Amino acid sequence: MPDQSLDLPLEKIPRHVAIIMDGNGRWAISRGLPRLAGHKAGTENLRRVIRATVEFGIKYLTIYAFSTENWGRPPEEVQGLMLILQDVIDRELNELHKEGVQLRHIGRLERLEPVIQQKVLKAIELTKNNDRLVLNVAFNYGGRDEIVQAIQRMMKDGVKPEEVTDELVGQYLYTAGVPDPDLIIRTSGELRVSNFLIWQAAYSEWYITPTFWPDFDKEEYRHALETYSQRDRRYGGVSEAVANKTNG
Ligand code: IPE
C-alpha cells in the first residue's frame, strides 16, 4: 500500500531511485567522533530509508555503499566498512526478507573476502523470489569497471561490432533487466557522479542536498520525490505542453 502522505499521482513516483550515500565521515567529524561512527550512523539511516522506500511504493532502490576507489582509504576504515557490511547482513537479512525485499549485489563480488561473498550470496538466494522492492547494493562497484567488464564479456561471447547496440550493452551490465534510475539522490552536497551508474544515469534526474547521509530522513526523502515529480523530463525533445501546442 503506497504511503498516503506521499501525495503524488502514480506516474509521478519514480520506479527506480538510486542513492549516493555520502557524508558519513563529515557527519562524524562535526560531532567529534571517529569516521567509523559516521558509517555506523549511516547504516542505521539506511534501514529507515529502505522502509520509507517500501512505504512510498518505489520498486527499485540502488544504494552506493563502497566504490572501487574506496580501497584507497586508510586500512582501518576499509576494514571497518567490510565488517559493517557483514554486520548489516547478519542483523537485517531476516527482517528485510519478511518485508518482501529482494537483495541483489552490483560490483566486483569476487574481489571481496570469501566470508563476505558467502553472506552476500546467501542473502541473494534467500530473497530471490521477493517482489515488493528490489534493493541493489553497490559494494565494490565502479561504473567504468562495469563497462570494461561488459566489453570484455561481449568480446569473449564473439559479439560482432555491428551487433553492439544500447540494448545489448545494457544486457551485459550488472543492472541487466533493471530500469534505468529515474532519480539519483546525492547527500552531502558534492556535485559529482563519482563513478556511479555512469551508463544508466544518461537521463536520470538529480537531487543533491547538503544534508549528510546519516541525517537524510523520511521528510527530506519525500521532498526529493516531490521535487522529482515536478521535473520536465524531455529526453532531448520538447516538453509535452509545447508539443501539444505545436501539433494542435
Ligand atoms: C560515504 O561517506 C560512505 C562511503 C564512501 C563508504 P564518506 O565516508 O565518503 O563521508 P565523507 O564524504 O568523507 O564525509
Ligand code: IPE
Ligand atoms: C562515493 O562517495 C562512494 C560512496 C558513497 C560509496 P565518495 O566519498 O567515495 O566520493 P568522492 O571521493 O567524494 O568523489
Ligand code: MG
Ligand atoms: Mg564522501
